[in-house]
Amino acid sequence: MAVHEVQMPQLGETVAEATVVAWLKRPGDEVAVQEPLLEVSSDKVDTEVPSTIAGVVKRLLVDEGQTVGIGTVLAEIETAVGATPAPAGNGSAELRASRAPSELVSPLVRRLVAEHGLDLEELKAYAGGERLSRKVIERFLAERPTTPAPAPVPAEADRAPVEAAAPVEAAAPVEAAAPVEASGEFVPYTRIRARTAEHMVRSAHTSPHVLTVIEVDFERVARLRRERKEEFARRHGAPLTFLAFVATATARTLRDAPRLNAQVADGGVRLHRDVHLGIAVDLDAEGLIVPVIREADRLRLPAIASAIAERAARARAGDLRPDDVTGGTFTISSQGPYGTLLTGAIINQPQVAILSVDGIRKRPVVIEHEGQDLVVARHTGVLGLSWDHRALGGVEAARFLAALRDRIEGTDWAAEID
Incomplete structure:
Protein backbone atom coordinates (compact mmCIF):
# COMPACT_ATOMS: atom_id res chain seq x y z
CA MET A 1 0.00 0.00 0.00
CA ALA A 2 1.04 3.59 -0.60
CA VAL A 3 0.09 6.73 1.33
CA HIS A 4 -1.28 9.81 -0.44
CA GLU A 5 -1.24 13.19 1.34
CA VAL A 6 -4.29 15.46 1.04
CA GLN A 7 -3.32 19.14 1.10
CA MET A 8 -5.33 22.31 1.65
CA PRO A 9 -6.06 23.41 -1.94
CA GLN A 10 -5.51 26.86 -3.40
CA LEU A 11 -8.84 28.66 -2.90
CA GLY A 12 -8.04 31.96 -4.57
CA GLU A 13 -5.00 33.91 -5.70
CA THR A 14 -4.88 36.03 -2.53
CA VAL A 15 -6.03 33.35 -0.07
CA ALA A 16 -3.25 32.29 2.31
CA GLU A 17 -5.23 30.13 4.74
CA ALA A 18 -8.56 28.37 5.20
CA THR A 19 -10.56 26.64 7.92
CA VAL A 20 -11.53 22.98 8.02
CA VAL A 21 -15.26 23.19 8.67
CA ALA A 22 -16.24 19.52 8.63
CA TRP A 23 -14.73 16.15 7.75
CA LEU A 24 -17.08 14.13 5.55
CA LYS A 25 -14.97 10.98 5.93
CA ARG A 26 -13.37 9.40 9.01
CA PRO A 27 -10.35 7.11 9.47
CA GLY A 28 -11.21 3.69 8.05
CA ASP A 29 -13.77 5.07 5.56
CA GLU A 30 -13.37 4.30 1.88
CA VAL A 31 -13.29 7.27 -0.48
CA ALA A 32 -13.64 7.34 -4.26
CA VAL A 33 -12.11 9.73 -6.78
CA GLN A 34 -13.95 13.09 -6.73
CA GLU A 35 -16.00 12.04 -3.70
CA PRO A 36 -16.28 14.94 -1.18
CA LEU A 37 -13.73 14.45 1.60
CA LEU A 38 -14.10 17.60 3.70
CA GLU A 39 -15.61 21.06 3.70
CA VAL A 40 -13.43 24.14 4.01
CA SER A 41 -14.11 27.85 4.39
CA SER A 42 -11.98 30.83 3.35
CA ASP A 43 -12.57 34.54 2.99
CA LYS A 44 -13.57 33.93 -0.65
CA VAL A 45 -15.42 30.60 -0.82
CA ASP A 46 -17.04 27.84 1.22
CA THR A 47 -16.63 24.57 -0.64
CA GLU A 48 -16.32 20.81 -0.45
CA VAL A 49 -12.89 19.40 -1.27
CA PRO A 50 -13.08 16.15 -3.25
CA SER A 51 -10.53 13.37 -3.04
CA THR A 52 -8.26 13.13 -6.05
CA ILE A 53 -7.52 9.47 -5.42
CA ALA A 54 -9.39 6.31 -4.36
CA GLY A 55 -8.46 4.54 -1.16
CA VAL A 56 -9.07 4.33 2.59
CA VAL A 57 -8.71 7.30 4.93
CA LYS A 58 -5.77 6.55 7.23
CA ARG A 59 -5.38 9.69 9.36
CA LEU A 60 -6.95 13.12 9.78
CA LEU A 61 -4.18 15.57 10.68
CA VAL A 62 -6.21 18.78 11.14
CA ASP A 63 -9.18 19.14 13.47
CA GLU A 64 -12.53 20.65 12.51
CA GLY A 65 -12.51 24.38 13.19
CA GLN A 66 -8.73 24.65 12.77
CA THR A 67 -7.34 27.26 10.35
CA VAL A 68 -4.22 26.30 8.41
CA GLY A 69 -2.18 27.60 5.50
CA ILE A 70 -2.66 26.66 1.86
CA GLY A 71 -0.65 23.51 1.10
CA THR A 72 -0.86 22.14 4.65
CA VAL A 73 -1.25 18.35 4.77
CA LEU A 74 -4.77 17.67 6.05
CA ALA A 75 -5.07 13.90 5.86
CA GLU A 76 -3.51 10.68 4.63
CA ILE A 77 -5.20 8.15 2.34
CA GLU A 78 -3.94 4.60 1.87
CA THR A 79 -4.12 3.63 -1.75
CA ALA A 80 -2.89 0.97 -4.12
CA VAL A 81 0.77 1.09 -5.12
CA GLY A 82 1.15 2.95 -8.41
CA ALA A 83 -2.19 4.78 -8.16
CA THR A 84 -1.96 8.36 -9.46
CA PRO A 85 -4.17 11.24 -8.33
CA ALA A 86 -6.74 12.56 -10.77
CA PRO A 87 -6.38 16.23 -11.74
CA ALA A 88 -8.30 18.54 -9.43
CA GLY A 89 -11.45 19.81 -11.10
CA ASN A 90 -15.08 20.60 -10.53
CA GLY A 91 -16.08 17.13 -9.46
CA SER A 92 -17.53 18.29 -6.18
CA ALA A 93 -19.44 21.02 -7.94
CA GLU A 94 -20.86 18.54 -10.44
CA LEU A 95 -21.85 16.25 -7.59
CA ARG A 96 -23.60 19.11 -5.80
CA ALA A 97 -25.37 20.15 -8.98
CA SER A 98 -26.75 16.64 -9.44
CA ARG A 99 -28.31 16.52 -5.99
CA ALA A 100 -31.90 17.37 -5.20
CA PRO A 101 -32.45 20.82 -3.62
CA SER A 102 -33.14 19.23 -0.24
CA GLU A 103 -29.64 17.69 -0.35
CA LEU A 104 -27.91 21.00 -1.01
CA VAL A 105 -27.52 21.72 2.72
CA SER A 106 -23.80 21.64 3.36
CA PRO A 107 -22.20 20.42 6.59
CA LEU A 108 -21.32 24.04 7.35
CA VAL A 109 -24.98 25.05 7.12
CA ARG A 110 -26.06 22.06 9.23
CA ARG A 111 -23.53 23.01 11.91
CA LEU A 112 -24.67 26.66 11.99
CA VAL A 113 -28.31 25.59 12.15
CA ALA A 114 -27.54 23.37 15.15
CA GLU A 115 -25.37 25.97 16.90
CA HIS A 116 -28.05 28.66 16.71
CA GLY A 117 -31.05 26.38 17.22
CA LEU A 118 -32.59 27.38 13.90
CA ASP A 119 -35.44 25.79 12.02
CA LEU A 120 -34.26 24.58 8.62
CA GLU A 121 -37.65 25.00 6.96
CA GLU A 122 -37.94 28.55 8.29
CA LEU A 123 -34.51 29.28 6.86
CA LYS A 124 -35.49 27.88 3.46
CA ALA A 125 -38.61 30.04 3.43
CA TYR A 126 -36.52 33.08 4.36
CA ALA A 127 -33.99 32.33 1.58
CA GLY A 128 -36.79 32.24 -0.99
CA GLY A 129 -35.08 29.78 -3.32
CA GLU A 130 -31.56 31.10 -2.71
CA ARG A 131 -29.10 28.33 -1.82
CA LEU A 132 -28.56 28.13 1.92
CA SER A 133 -25.09 29.35 2.82
CA ARG A 134 -23.23 30.92 5.70
CA LYS A 135 -24.07 34.40 4.37
CA VAL A 136 -27.79 33.64 4.26
CA ILE A 137 -27.73 32.39 7.86
CA GLU A 138 -25.73 35.39 9.06
CA ARG A 139 -28.19 37.72 7.32
CA PHE A 140 -31.13 35.86 8.88
CA LEU A 141 -29.61 36.11 12.36
CA ALA A 142 -28.90 39.83 11.93
CA GLU A 143 -32.47 40.57 10.80
CA ARG A 144 -34.24 38.31 13.29
CA PRO A 145 -35.72 40.36 16.13
CA THR A 146 -34.37 39.42 19.54
CA THR A 147 -36.43 40.17 22.63
CA PRO A 148 -34.64 39.76 25.95
CA ALA A 149 -36.48 37.57 28.41
CA PRO A 150 -37.85 39.47 31.44
CA ALA A 151 -35.97 38.90 34.68
CA PRO A 152 -37.82 36.48 37.01
CA VAL A 153 -39.69 38.14 39.88
CA PRO A 154 -39.08 36.38 43.22
CA ALA A 155 -42.10 35.03 45.06
CA GLU A 156 -43.31 36.98 48.09
CA ALA A 157 -42.08 34.29 50.48
CA ASP A 158 -38.62 34.30 48.91
CA ARG A 159 -38.07 37.99 49.38
CA ALA A 160 -35.72 38.99 52.20
CA PRO A 161 -37.06 41.58 54.64
CA VAL A 162 -35.80 45.04 53.90
CA GLU A 163 -34.66 47.20 56.77
CA ALA A 164 -35.47 50.86 56.78
CA ALA A 165 -32.59 52.84 55.40
CA ALA A 166 -30.67 54.97 57.86
CA PRO A 167 -30.79 58.69 57.25
CA VAL A 168 -27.82 59.88 55.25
CA GLU A 169 -26.08 63.20 55.20
CA ALA A 170 -26.28 65.34 52.13
CA ALA A 171 -23.69 64.29 49.61
CA ALA A 172 -20.79 66.55 48.91
CA PRO A 173 -21.00 68.35 45.60
CA VAL A 174 -19.48 66.34 42.75
CA GLU A 175 -17.51 67.95 39.96
CA ALA A 176 -19.12 67.71 36.56
CA ALA A 177 -17.81 64.80 34.53
CA ALA A 178 -15.72 65.50 31.48
CA PRO A 179 -17.78 65.63 28.30
CA VAL A 180 -18.22 62.19 26.74
CA GLU A 181 -17.48 61.71 23.09
CA ALA A 182 -20.57 61.30 20.93
CA SER A 183 -21.81 57.73 20.85
CA GLY A 184 -21.37 55.62 17.74
CA GLU A 185 -21.06 52.09 16.53
CA PHE A 186 -17.87 50.13 15.93
CA VAL A 187 -18.20 47.70 13.02
CA PRO A 188 -15.35 45.17 12.81
CA TYR A 189 -14.14 44.05 9.42
CA THR A 190 -15.57 40.84 8.04
CA ARG A 191 -12.99 38.32 6.86
Whole structure:
Protein backbone atom coordinates (compact mmCIF):
# COMPACT_ATOMS: atom_id res chain seq x y z
CA MET A 1 0.00 0.00 0.00
CA ALA A 2 1.04 3.59 -0.60
CA VAL A 3 0.09 6.73 1.33
CA HIS A 4 -1.28 9.81 -0.44
CA GLU A 5 -1.24 13.19 1.34
CA VAL A 6 -4.29 15.46 1.04
CA GLN A 7 -3.32 19.14 1.10
CA MET A 8 -5.33 22.31 1.65
CA PRO A 9 -6.06 23.41 -1.94
CA GLN A 10 -5.51 26.86 -3.40
CA LEU A 11 -8.84 28.66 -2.90
CA GLY A 12 -8.04 31.96 -4.57
CA GLU A 13 -5.00 33.91 -5.70
CA THR A 14 -4.88 36.03 -2.53
CA VAL A 15 -6.03 33.35 -0.07
CA ALA A 16 -3.25 32.29 2.31
CA GLU A 17 -5.23 30.13 4.74
CA ALA A 18 -8.56 28.37 5.20
CA THR A 19 -10.56 26.64 7.92
CA VAL A 20 -11.53 22.98 8.02
CA VAL A 21 -15.26 23.19 8.67
CA ALA A 22 -16.24 19.52 8.63
CA TRP A 23 -14.73 16.15 7.75
CA LEU A 24 -17.08 14.13 5.55
CA LYS A 25 -14.97 10.98 5.93
CA ARG A 26 -13.37 9.40 9.01
CA PRO A 27 -10.35 7.11 9.47
CA GLY A 28 -11.21 3.69 8.05
CA ASP A 29 -13.77 5.07 5.56
CA GLU A 30 -13.37 4.30 1.88
CA VAL A 31 -13.29 7.27 -0.48
CA ALA A 32 -13.64 7.34 -4.26
CA VAL A 33 -12.11 9.73 -6.78
CA GLN A 34 -13.95 13.09 -6.73
CA GLU A 35 -16.00 12.04 -3.70
CA PRO A 36 -16.28 14.94 -1.18
CA LEU A 37 -13.73 14.45 1.60
CA LEU A 38 -14.10 17.60 3.70
CA GLU A 39 -15.61 21.06 3.70
CA VAL A 40 -13.43 24.14 4.01
CA SER A 41 -14.11 27.85 4.39
CA SER A 42 -11.98 30.83 3.35
CA ASP A 43 -12.57 34.54 2.99
CA LYS A 44 -13.57 33.93 -0.65
CA VAL A 45 -15.42 30.60 -0.82
CA ASP A 46 -17.04 27.84 1.22
CA THR A 47 -16.63 24.57 -0.64
CA GLU A 48 -16.32 20.81 -0.45
CA VAL A 49 -12.89 19.40 -1.27
CA PRO A 50 -13.08 16.15 -3.25
CA SER A 51 -10.53 13.37 -3.04
CA THR A 52 -8.26 13.13 -6.05
CA ILE A 53 -7.52 9.47 -5.42
CA ALA A 54 -9.39 6.31 -4.36
CA GLY A 55 -8.46 4.54 -1.16
CA VAL A 56 -9.07 4.33 2.59
CA VAL A 57 -8.71 7.30 4.93
CA LYS A 58 -5.77 6.55 7.23
CA ARG A 59 -5.38 9.69 9.36
CA LEU A 60 -6.95 13.12 9.78
CA LEU A 61 -4.18 15.57 10.68
CA VAL A 62 -6.21 18.78 11.14
CA ASP A 63 -9.18 19.14 13.47
CA GLU A 64 -12.53 20.65 12.51
CA GLY A 65 -12.51 24.38 13.19
CA GLN A 66 -8.73 24.65 12.77
CA THR A 67 -7.34 27.26 10.35
CA VAL A 68 -4.22 26.30 8.41
CA GLY A 69 -2.18 27.60 5.50
CA ILE A 70 -2.66 26.66 1.86
CA GLY A 71 -0.65 23.51 1.10
CA THR A 72 -0.86 22.14 4.65
CA VAL A 73 -1.25 18.35 4.77
CA LEU A 74 -4.77 17.67 6.05
CA ALA A 75 -5.07 13.90 5.86
CA GLU A 76 -3.51 10.68 4.63
CA ILE A 77 -5.20 8.15 2.34
CA GLU A 78 -3.94 4.60 1.87
CA THR A 79 -4.12 3.63 -1.75
CA ALA A 80 -2.89 0.97 -4.12
CA VAL A 81 0.77 1.09 -5.12
CA GLY A 82 1.15 2.95 -8.41
CA ALA A 83 -2.19 4.78 -8.16
CA THR A 84 -1.96 8.36 -9.46
CA PRO A 85 -4.17 11.24 -8.33
CA ALA A 86 -6.74 12.56 -10.77
CA PRO A 87 -6.38 16.23 -11.74
CA ALA A 88 -8.30 18.54 -9.43
CA GLY A 89 -11.45 19.81 -11.10
CA ASN A 90 -15.08 20.60 -10.53
CA GLY A 91 -16.08 17.13 -9.46
CA SER A 92 -17.53 18.29 -6.18
CA ALA A 93 -19.44 21.02 -7.94
CA GLU A 94 -20.86 18.54 -10.44
CA LEU A 95 -21.85 16.25 -7.59
CA ARG A 96 -23.60 19.11 -5.80
CA ALA A 97 -25.37 20.15 -8.98
CA SER A 98 -26.75 16.64 -9.44
CA ARG A 99 -28.31 16.52 -5.99
CA ALA A 100 -31.90 17.37 -5.20
CA PRO A 101 -32.45 20.82 -3.62
CA SER A 102 -33.14 19.23 -0.24
CA GLU A 103 -29.64 17.69 -0.35
CA LEU A 104 -27.91 21.00 -1.01
CA VAL A 105 -27.52 21.72 2.72
CA SER A 106 -23.80 21.64 3.36
CA PRO A 107 -22.20 20.42 6.59
CA LEU A 108 -21.32 24.04 7.35
CA VAL A 109 -24.98 25.05 7.12
CA ARG A 110 -26.06 22.06 9.23
CA ARG A 111 -23.53 23.01 11.91
CA LEU A 112 -24.67 26.66 11.99
CA VAL A 113 -28.31 25.59 12.15
CA ALA A 114 -27.54 23.37 15.15
CA GLU A 115 -25.37 25.97 16.90
CA HIS A 116 -28.05 28.66 16.71
CA GLY A 117 -31.05 26.38 17.22
CA LEU A 118 -32.59 27.38 13.90
CA ASP A 119 -35.44 25.79 12.02
CA LEU A 120 -34.26 24.58 8.62
CA GLU A 121 -37.65 25.00 6.96
CA GLU A 122 -37.94 28.55 8.29
CA LEU A 123 -34.51 29.28 6.86
CA LYS A 124 -35.49 27.88 3.46
CA ALA A 125 -38.61 30.04 3.43
CA TYR A 126 -36.52 33.08 4.36
CA ALA A 127 -33.99 32.33 1.58
CA GLY A 128 -36.79 32.24 -0.99
CA GLY A 129 -35.08 29.78 -3.32
CA GLU A 130 -31.56 31.10 -2.71
CA ARG A 131 -29.10 28.33 -1.82
CA LEU A 132 -28.56 28.13 1.92
CA SER A 133 -25.09 29.35 2.82
CA ARG A 134 -23.23 30.92 5.70
CA LYS A 135 -24.07 34.40 4.37
CA VAL A 136 -27.79 33.64 4.26
CA ILE A 137 -27.73 32.39 7.86
CA GLU A 138 -25.73 35.39 9.06
CA ARG A 139 -28.19 37.72 7.32
CA PHE A 140 -31.13 35.86 8.88
CA LEU A 141 -29.61 36.11 12.36
CA ALA A 142 -28.90 39.83 11.93
CA GLU A 143 -32.47 40.57 10.80
CA ARG A 144 -34.24 38.31 13.29
CA PRO A 145 -35.72 40.36 16.13
CA THR A 146 -34.37 39.42 19.54
CA THR A 147 -36.43 40.17 22.63
CA PRO A 148 -34.64 39.76 25.95
CA ALA A 149 -36.48 37.57 28.41
CA PRO A 150 -37.85 39.47 31.44
CA ALA A 151 -35.97 38.90 34.68
CA PRO A 152 -37.82 36.48 37.01
CA VAL A 153 -39.69 38.14 39.88
CA PRO A 154 -39.08 36.38 43.22
CA ALA A 155 -42.10 35.03 45.06
CA GLU A 156 -43.31 36.98 48.09
CA ALA A 157 -42.08 34.29 50.48
CA ASP A 158 -38.62 34.30 48.91
CA ARG A 159 -38.07 37.99 49.38
CA ALA A 160 -35.72 38.99 52.20
CA PRO A 161 -37.06 41.58 54.64
CA VAL A 162 -35.80 45.04 53.90
CA GLU A 163 -34.66 47.20 56.77
CA ALA A 164 -35.47 50.86 56.78
CA ALA A 165 -32.59 52.84 55.40
CA ALA A 166 -30.67 54.97 57.86
CA PRO A 167 -30.79 58.69 57.25
CA VAL A 168 -27.82 59.88 55.25
CA GLU A 169 -26.08 63.20 55.20
CA ALA A 170 -26.28 65.34 52.13
CA ALA A 171 -23.69 64.29 49.61
CA ALA A 172 -20.79 66.55 48.91
CA PRO A 173 -21.00 68.35 45.60
CA VAL A 174 -19.48 66.34 42.75
CA GLU A 175 -17.51 67.95 39.96
CA ALA A 176 -19.12 67.71 36.56
CA ALA A 177 -17.81 64.80 34.53
CA ALA A 178 -15.72 65.50 31.48
CA PRO A 179 -17.78 65.63 28.30
CA VAL A 180 -18.22 62.19 26.74
CA GLU A 181 -17.48 61.71 23.09
CA ALA A 182 -20.57 61.30 20.93
CA SER A 183 -21.81 57.73 20.85
CA GLY A 184 -21.37 55.62 17.74
CA GLU A 185 -21.06 52.09 16.53
CA PHE A 186 -17.87 50.13 15.93
CA VAL A 187 -18.20 47.70 13.02
CA PRO A 188 -15.35 45.17 12.81
CA TYR A 189 -14.14 44.05 9.42
CA THR A 190 -15.57 40.84 8.04
CA ARG A 191 -12.99 38.32 6.86
CA ILE A 192 -13.59 39.24 3.22
CA ARG A 193 -13.39 42.97 3.96
CA ALA A 194 -10.18 42.51 5.96
CA ARG A 195 -8.56 40.48 3.17
CA THR A 196 -9.78 42.97 0.56
CA ALA A 197 -8.22 45.81 2.54
CA GLU A 198 -4.97 43.89 2.93
CA HIS A 199 -4.84 43.14 -0.79
CA MET A 200 -5.59 46.75 -1.78
CA VAL A 201 -2.90 48.16 0.52
CA ARG A 202 -0.34 45.68 -0.76
CA SER A 203 -1.22 46.51 -4.37
CA ALA A 204 -0.98 50.25 -3.77
CA HIS A 205 2.46 49.81 -2.20
CA THR A 206 3.67 47.30 -4.79
CA SER A 207 2.68 48.82 -8.13
CA PRO A 208 3.37 52.37 -9.35
CA HIS A 209 -0.20 53.06 -10.46
CA VAL A 210 -0.90 55.29 -13.45
CA LEU A 211 -4.42 56.19 -14.65
CA THR A 212 -5.18 56.76 -18.34
CA VAL A 213 -8.73 57.53 -19.48
CA ILE A 214 -10.60 57.73 -22.75
CA GLU A 215 -14.09 58.87 -23.75
CA VAL A 216 -16.23 56.44 -25.72
CA ASP A 217 -19.34 57.08 -27.80
CA PHE A 218 -21.93 54.47 -26.72
CA GLU A 219 -24.81 55.88 -28.79
CA ARG A 220 -25.13 52.86 -31.13
CA VAL A 221 -24.85 50.48 -28.17
CA ALA A 222 -27.48 52.45 -26.23
CA ARG A 223 -29.95 52.36 -29.13
CA LEU A 224 -29.49 48.62 -29.58
CA ARG A 225 -30.01 48.02 -25.84
CA ARG A 226 -33.17 50.08 -25.88
CA GLU A 227 -34.56 48.13 -28.83
CA ARG A 228 -33.46 44.62 -27.89
CA LYS A 229 -32.94 44.33 -24.12
CA GLU A 230 -36.35 42.80 -23.33
CA GLU A 231 -36.07 40.23 -26.13
CA PHE A 232 -32.47 39.50 -25.09
CA ALA A 233 -33.47 38.87 -21.47
CA ARG A 234 -36.22 36.44 -22.57
CA ARG A 235 -33.89 34.51 -24.88
CA HIS A 236 -30.79 34.39 -22.70
CA GLY A 237 -32.03 34.86 -19.14
CA ALA A 238 -29.59 37.70 -18.52
CA PRO A 239 -29.75 41.51 -18.75
CA LEU A 240 -28.21 43.25 -21.74
CA THR A 241 -25.97 45.61 -19.78
CA PHE A 242 -23.37 48.13 -20.96
CA LEU A 243 -20.87 46.07 -18.97
CA ALA A 244 -21.51 43.04 -21.20
CA PHE A 245 -20.59 45.05 -24.30
CA VAL A 246 -17.45 46.48 -22.65
CA ALA A 247 -16.37 43.06 -21.34
CA THR A 248 -16.82 41.41 -24.75
CA ALA A 249 -14.86 44.15 -26.51
CA THR A 250 -12.15 44.15 -23.83
CA ALA A 251 -11.55 40.40 -24.05
CA ARG A 252 -11.12 40.59 -27.83
CA THR A 253 -8.89 43.66 -27.68
CA LEU A 254 -6.63 41.91 -25.17
CA ARG A 255 -5.85 39.25 -27.78
CA ASP A 256 -3.95 41.92 -29.70
CA ALA A 257 -2.42 43.49 -26.58
CA PRO A 258 -0.56 40.67 -24.82
CA ARG A 259 1.36 43.03 -22.54
CA LEU A 260 -1.98 44.05 -20.97
CA ASN A 261 -3.11 40.43 -20.58
CA ALA A 262 -0.22 39.67 -18.26
CA GLN A 263 1.04 39.25 -14.72
CA VAL A 264 4.16 40.54 -13.02
CA ALA A 265 6.55 37.70 -12.18
CA ASP A 266 9.99 37.63 -10.58
CA GLY A 267 12.19 39.79 -12.73
CA GLY A 268 9.73 40.16 -15.60
CA VAL A 269 6.22 39.87 -16.96
CA ARG A 270 4.35 36.68 -17.85
CA LEU A 271 2.25 37.10 -21.01
CA HIS A 272 -0.86 34.92 -21.22
CA ARG A 273 -2.24 33.42 -24.42
CA ASP A 274 -5.78 32.95 -23.09
CA VAL A 275 -7.89 35.79 -21.74
CA HIS A 276 -9.40 34.90 -18.36
CA LEU A 277 -11.47 37.97 -17.55
CA GLY A 278 -12.21 38.89 -13.93
CA ILE A 279 -15.36 40.87 -13.16
CA ALA A 280 -15.27 42.60 -9.77
CA VAL A 281 -18.42 42.00 -7.70
CA ASP A 282 -19.22 44.23 -4.73
CA LEU A 283 -20.58 42.37 -1.69
CA ASP A 284 -21.84 45.53 0.04
CA ALA A 285 -20.36 45.69 3.55
CA GLU A 286 -18.70 42.30 3.09
CA GLY A 287 -16.01 43.42 0.67
CA LEU A 288 -15.08 42.63 -2.91
CA ILE A 289 -14.59 39.43 -4.89
CA VAL A 290 -13.53 38.83 -8.50
CA PRO A 291 -15.00 35.74 -10.22
CA VAL A 292 -13.33 34.82 -13.50
CA ILE A 293 -14.79 34.16 -16.97
CA ARG A 294 -12.39 31.74 -18.65
CA GLU A 295 -11.34 32.13 -22.29
CA ALA A 296 -13.59 35.17 -22.52
CA ASP A 297 -12.04 36.20 -25.83
CA ARG A 298 -13.65 33.16 -27.46
CA LEU A 299 -17.16 33.96 -26.24
CA ARG A 300 -19.90 35.93 -27.99
CA LEU A 301 -21.82 38.73 -26.31
CA PRO A 302 -24.77 36.59 -25.08
CA ALA A 303 -22.39 34.14 -23.39
CA ILE A 304 -20.47 36.97 -21.71
CA ALA A 305 -23.68 38.61 -20.47
CA SER A 306 -24.95 35.30 -19.05
CA ALA A 307 -21.60 34.56 -17.39
CA ILE A 308 -21.47 37.98 -15.71
CA ALA A 309 -25.00 37.61 -14.31
CA GLU A 310 -24.48 34.01 -13.19
CA ARG A 311 -21.18 34.63 -11.41
CA ALA A 312 -22.39 37.80 -9.72
CA ALA A 313 -25.45 35.96 -8.37
CA ARG A 314 -23.36 33.09 -7.02
CA ALA A 315 -20.81 35.51 -5.53
CA ARG A 316 -23.53 37.32 -3.56
CA ALA A 317 -24.97 33.97 -2.45
CA GLY A 318 -21.56 32.82 -1.21
CA ASP A 319 -21.67 29.91 -3.65
CA LEU A 320 -18.47 30.38 -5.66
CA ARG A 321 -16.04 27.48 -6.10
CA PRO A 322 -12.25 27.83 -5.84
CA ASP A 323 -11.93 27.54 -9.62
CA ASP A 324 -14.25 30.54 -10.01
CA VAL A 325 -11.86 33.01 -8.38
CA THR A 326 -8.41 31.91 -9.58
CA GLY A 327 -6.43 32.34 -12.76
CA GLY A 328 -7.65 35.78 -13.84
CA THR A 329 -5.41 37.66 -16.30
CA PHE A 330 -7.24 41.02 -16.45
CA THR A 331 -9.99 42.63 -14.37
CA ILE A 332 -12.92 44.97 -15.02
CA SER A 333 -14.58 47.01 -12.26
CA SER A 334 -17.90 48.73 -12.98
CA GLN A 335 -19.52 51.54 -11.04
CA GLY A 336 -21.62 52.61 -14.04
CA PRO A 337 -25.07 51.88 -12.58
CA TYR A 338 -24.44 54.63 -9.99
CA GLY A 339 -23.65 57.30 -12.57
CA THR A 340 -20.03 57.88 -11.55
CA LEU A 341 -17.80 59.96 -13.81
CA LEU A 342 -14.33 58.45 -13.36
CA THR A 343 -12.78 55.79 -11.12
CA GLY A 344 -9.11 55.06 -10.61
CA ALA A 345 -9.31 51.40 -9.61
CA ILE A 346 -6.54 49.56 -7.74
CA ILE A 347 -4.84 46.79 -9.69
CA ASN A 348 -5.74 43.21 -8.83
CA GLN A 349 -2.28 41.76 -8.13
CA PRO A 350 -0.32 40.25 -9.80
CA GLN A 351 -2.09 41.51 -12.94
CA VAL A 352 -0.67 44.58 -14.69
CA ALA A 353 -3.87 46.57 -15.27
CA ILE A 354 -7.54 46.99 -14.38
CA LEU A 355 -10.29 48.71 -16.38
CA SER A 356 -12.98 50.83 -14.72
CA VAL A 357 -16.38 51.40 -16.33
CA ASP A 358 -18.28 54.45 -15.12
CA GLY A 359 -21.64 56.04 -15.83
CA ILE A 360 -22.86 56.04 -19.44
CA ARG A 361 -25.46 58.74 -20.09
CA LYS A 362 -26.47 61.43 -22.54
CA ARG A 363 -24.04 64.32 -22.78
CA PRO A 364 -23.65 67.22 -25.21
CA VAL A 365 -21.23 66.27 -27.98
CA VAL A 366 -19.94 68.30 -30.93
CA ILE A 367 -20.22 66.51 -34.28
CA GLU A 368 -19.53 67.66 -37.80
CA HIS A 369 -22.44 67.45 -40.26
CA GLU A 370 -22.20 68.78 -43.83
CA GLY A 371 -19.33 71.03 -42.88
CA GLN A 372 -21.12 72.41 -39.83
CA ASP A 373 -20.36 71.84 -36.15
CA LEU A 374 -23.48 70.70 -34.32
CA VAL A 375 -24.06 70.12 -30.62
CA VAL A 376 -26.14 66.97 -30.12
CA ALA A 377 -27.03 64.67 -27.20
CA ARG A 378 -25.29 61.30 -27.37
CA HIS A 379 -24.64 58.49 -24.89
CA THR A 380 -21.00 58.69 -23.86
CA GLY A 381 -18.91 57.26 -21.04
CA VAL A 382 -15.37 57.25 -19.71
CA LEU A 383 -13.21 54.14 -19.46
CA GLY A 384 -10.30 54.35 -17.04
CA LEU A 385 -7.24 52.09 -17.19
CA SER A 386 -5.12 51.81 -14.06
CA TRP A 387 -1.81 50.23 -15.07
CA ASP A 388 1.47 49.19 -13.51
CA HIS A 389 4.32 51.39 -14.72
CA ARG A 390 6.80 48.60 -14.02
CA ALA A 391 5.25 46.51 -16.78
CA LEU A 392 3.81 49.07 -19.21
CA GLY A 393 4.47 52.46 -20.73
CA GLY A 394 2.03 55.25 -21.44
CA VAL A 395 1.93 54.62 -25.18
CA GLU A 396 0.97 50.95 -24.68
CA ALA A 397 -1.85 51.92 -22.32
CA ALA A 398 -3.14 54.64 -24.67
CA ARG A 399 -2.93 52.34 -27.70
CA PHE A 400 -4.97 49.68 -25.89
CA LEU A 401 -7.67 52.16 -24.85
CA ALA A 402 -7.91 53.57 -28.37
CA ALA A 403 -8.30 50.08 -29.83
CA LEU A 404 -10.94 49.25 -27.21
CA ARG A 405 -12.87 52.44 -27.98
CA ASP A 406 -12.80 51.71 -31.72
CA ARG A 407 -14.03 48.16 -31.13
CA ILE A 408 -16.94 49.30 -28.93
CA GLU A 409 -17.98 52.02 -31.38
CA GLY A 410 -17.39 50.02 -34.58
CA THR A 411 -18.57 46.45 -33.87
CA ASP A 412 -21.82 45.27 -35.52
CA TRP A 413 -23.39 44.38 -32.18
CA ALA A 414 -26.79 43.63 -33.73
CA ALA A 415 -25.25 40.73 -35.65
CA GLU A 416 -23.57 39.60 -32.42
CA ILE A 417 -26.94 39.29 -30.69
CA ASP A 418 -28.80 37.57 -33.55
